[in-house]
Amino acid sequence: MNIIWDPIISWLLEHGIRIVLILVLSIIAWFMLKRLLPPIIRRSVKHYGTGESKSGMDNRTRTLLRVYIGAGQILILIIALFMVLSEMGVSIGPVLAGFGVAGIAVGFGAQYLIRDLIAGSFIIMENQYRIGDLVKIGDIFGAVEEVNLRKTVIRDWEGMVHHIPNGAIAIATNATRHYSNVYLDVPVAYGTDLDHAIEVMNRVGSALAQDDAWKNRITEAPQVLRVNNFGNSGIDIKVFGKVKPHDKWAVTGELRLRLKKAFDNEGIEIPWPHTKVYFGNTPNQQGGTKEGIANSQ
Secondary structure (H helix, E strand, O other), X not given: OHHHHHHHHHHHHHHXXXXXXXXXXXXHHHHHHHHHHHHHHHHHHHHHOOOOOHHHHHHHHHHHHHXXXXXXXXXXXXXXXXHHHHHOOOOHHHHHHHHHHHHHHOOOOOHHHHHHHHHHHHHHHOOOOOOOOEEEEOOEEEEEEEEOOOEXXXXXXXXXXXXXXXXXXXXXXXXXXXXXXXXXXXXXXXXXXXXXXXXXHHHHHHHHHHOOOOOOXXXXXXXXXXXXXXXXXXXXXEEEEEEOOOOHHHHHHHHHHHHHHHHHHHOOOOOOOOEEEEOOOOOOOOOOOOOOEEEEO
């Protein structure tokens, strides 16, 4: 009986303790990674995040944590696996050689994967966009839910989730980097006193920027930029202002609401499409024809 158990006990004493130690150290490294890496990344983002808003730095931190913690955990697992195999008497050389042969075999098929990983590395290093940013990639516009070395995940306004390989991204437009703009055309009727309309619009924009409920979202009060266009039914007046990231749509909606109320109080008409239809002959100077005129709105 001792002849059978002695080698097993001897092996366990020599290698089993080492395997347990490897597993324990791996678990410790796993939890230390999750505990020590976040403060390091937060300090780094804060140090190099000049010009970034607090929400932007938070998004950057979340993105880097997901990428680096995920990569670190994979590295810990691989190192622990090879160390355990070595303690069990499995030769690591042939295993690595096998991976090398397999790598050559699938090398051509892995070209797109390598391209994705390289593109993902540049996206993260250059801070092109982060988790929580609103971006447009190709024809897809939505919020970034995940960024890793291989792909970007975006949820659009309809709630649909898009998985985009990083290597397929040619142009990425970030709508929430540092700040956003309110850039709005406000139409008024052709008979409007433009000086009066511009004064009312500037007053509404200034009041919105000073409102306690909105002033922390607005960095530059919306004001009239120019008379922008003579349209078919009215004159377009361009309004421009700067707001915090992600607040563009909320501020723009509130500005539209306040402008409509102010225009109603001031008697300023917001035009709608008009169509004048003539039946029969060309109208005379008095605005009538022998056949008659019909107006539609």
